[in-house]
Amino acid sequence: RFVKSHGKYLKNMPGPRPNPYLGNMLDFLCPNYKILDVVLNYTKKYGNIIKVYYGPLQMAVLTCDEKFLEFIMNSNKTVKGDQYLFFRNWIGDGIFISSGKKWKARRRMLTPAFHFTILENFVDIFESCGDVLLKNLEPYEGRESFDINKLITLYALDVICESSMGTKLNAQMNGENQYVKAVKLICQIIVERSFSPLNPVLYPFTYNFYKERRALKVLHSYSEAVIDQRIREMNDRTENQSEQSEDDIGIKKKISFLDLLLRATCDGKPLSKADIRDEVDTFMFAGHDTVASTISFTLHALANNPSVQQKTLEEQIEMFGDIKSAKPTYADLQNMNYLDMVIKESMRMYAPVPLIVRKTTEEFEWEGNVFPKDLTIGIYQFLLHRSKKYYEDPMKFIPERFLNVDGKHPYRFIPFSSGPRNCIGQKFAMVQLKCILSKIVRNFELLPANPNPELKIAPEIILVSKNGITISIRKRH
Numbered sequence: 001r002f003v004k005s006h007g008k009y010l011k012n013m014p015g016p017r018p019n020p021y022l023g024n025m026l027d028f029l030c031p032n033y034k035i036l037d038v039v040l041n042y043t044k045k046y047g048n049i050i051k052v053y054y055g056p057l058q059m060a061v062l063t064c065d066e067k068f069l070e071f072i073m074n075s076n077k078t079v080k081g082d083q084y085l086f087f088r089n090w091i092g093d094g095i096f097i098s099s100g101k102k103w104k105a106r107r108r109m110l111t112p113a114f115h116f117t118i119l120e121n122f123v124d125i126f127e128s129c130g131d132v133l134l135k136n137l138e139p140y141e142g143r144e145s146f147d148i149n150k151l152i153t154l155y156a157l158d159v160i161c162e163s164s165m166g167t168k169l170n171a172q173m174n175g176e177n178q179y180v181k182a183v184k185l186i187c188q189i190i191v192e193r194s195f196s197p198l199n200p201v202l203y204p205f206t207y208n209f210y211k212e213r214r215a216l217k218v219l220h221s222y223s224e225a226v227i228d229q230r231i232r233e234m235n236d237r238t239e240n241q242s243e244q245s246e247d248d249i250g251i252k253k254k255i256s257f258l259d260l261l262l263r264a265t266c267d268g269k270p271l272s273k274a275d276i277r278d279e280v281d282t283f284m285f286a287g288h289d290t291v292a293s294t295i296s297f298t299l300h301a302l303a304n305n306p307s308v309q310q311k312t313l314e315e316q317i318e319m320f321g322d323i324k325s326a327k328p329t330y331a332d333l334q335n336m337n338y339l340d341m342v343i344k345e346s347m348r349m350y351a352p353v354p355l356i357v358r359k360t361t362e363e364f365e366w367e368g369n370v371f372p373k374d375l376t377i378g379i380y381q382f383l384l385h386r387s388k389k390y391y392e393d394p395m396k397f398i399p400e401r402f403l404n405v406d407g408k409h410p411y412r413f414i415p416f417s418s419g420p421r422n423c424i425g426q427k428f429a430m431v432q433l434k435c436i437l438s439k440i441v442r443n444f445e446l447l448p449a450n451p452n453p454e455l456k457i458a459p460e461i462i463l464v465s466k467n468g469i470t471i472s473i474r475k476r477h
């Protein structure tokens with residue numbers, strides 16, 4: 001009877017033939033850097049909307065079809081997939097995970113924090129953390145090959161911590177810092193859980209559960225201590241106290257997302273301390289690896305495309321002459337048009353968030369197929385951005401393809417997702433990306449690593465390269 005009642009679902013959707021017991025899961029029993037190839041082969045054979053089975057009867061849909069994406073991402077019949085619950089222990093039920101009324105109220109409350117008048121304030125942070133990165137890069141000058149991603153991730157953590165909480169993490173000076181280690185550990189556990197076949201009910205009996213609990217203690221105690229201190233300061237503040245001074249544990253009294261959250265109200269009420277912690281932790285999580293992945297892949301692309309690097313440098317020289325230490329203003333950053341296209345082209349080829357997941361909340365019909373409730377839909381931005389159907393020479397790095405996007409479907413390029421649940425931090429990210437890439441290109445020539453292996457790209461929560469993102473650098477004089 002079950003099969004009969006389910007027979008109407010996705011009847012006309014193509015997909016690989018399933019094994020009667022394991023569905024199509026056998027195809028996915030491979031190293032994770034091969035997974036994108038598996039789905040790519042599916043799309044070649046079956047098109048851009050595919051039905052797969054992850055058990056004898058459990059169906060899922062994988063897609064990189066622009067029209068279908070537009071429909072799904074704007075539909076009120078989907079929510080984020082169950083995989084997002086693995087983040088919950090760290091970031092709670094804030095803007096990233098919540099849905100319905102709660103999400104709407106949070107989104108409305110947080111949107112003003114990303115207004116350009118606020119973003120302008122963060123340029124100083126991007127600059128000062130970027131200067132530390134330049135210093136950290138110096139010892140690598142002349143090496144034939146090094147993995148750029150490790151240094152960049154520490155830089156990204158410093159930036160997001162100071163912007164979110166107003167505290168200096170100094171991850172770039174001390175990568176062994178407890179908080180940094182806890183962030184790395186928890187991200188690794190989330191990736192492992194997302195790809196693990198283990199029933200979630202058994203998770204509390206694993207070693208990862210124990211390690212996660214310890215890491216959460218470090219992460220939550222840090223954000224709670226900062227929030228408490230900031231509340232005390234706000235209460236104690238006298239009229240003539242400077243907003244720019246810094247105290248002995250590194251709390252900078254410059255506006256941060258935390259300050260905005262402490263002053264904000266949601267449905268007329270101030271947020272509780274737990275709610276504030278969730279949102280601050282969300283920014284820490286959502287705003288570091290994504291940015292680090294983008295910077296690292298962009299540097300790799302520039303190193304391997306010398307003519308693009310030359311044009312990027314020429315734009316910088318046009319703006320700042322030979323002044324390598326120039327500090328761009330917010331307006332300068334907005335005017336870096338070629339660099340803007342370079343970043344977009346990098347996010348096209350190396351979608352920092354390669355896959356997002358939605359779950360249907362009710363039955364609906366789309367182009368001749370009935371979709372059941374509770375169906376998982378995997379949206380592969382990575383494959384969308386590399387699709388021959390949508391891009392000419394998709395494997396070539398050509399920033400100029402973004403010169404004219406008139407007439408192109410708006411869901412053809414969606415590194416920050418699209419629709420109501422798009423990335424709230426995208427303007428922040430673009431300003432930060434331009435700031436650091438402009439600084440690195442002005443100061444270092446980027447060269448291909450030697451040896452220069454093909455990247456083993458894998459879709460973890462963000463896009464990673466399993467054999468590192470290696471380049472070589474030479475200081476510009």
Ligand code: HEM
Binds near residue numbers: 291357417422
């Ligand atoms: C290059 C950098 C970034 C990329 C590529 C990126 C990409 C994305 C994507 C694809 C989503 C949608 C996820 C989904 O629906 O499953 C998202 C959501 C989100 N991002 Fe970003 N992100 C970046 C940087 C940032 C930064 C810097 C912040 C914070 C300062 C941030 C905060 C968020 C938040 C809070 C959401 C959830 C929004 C909502 O559901 O309303 N992101 N991001």
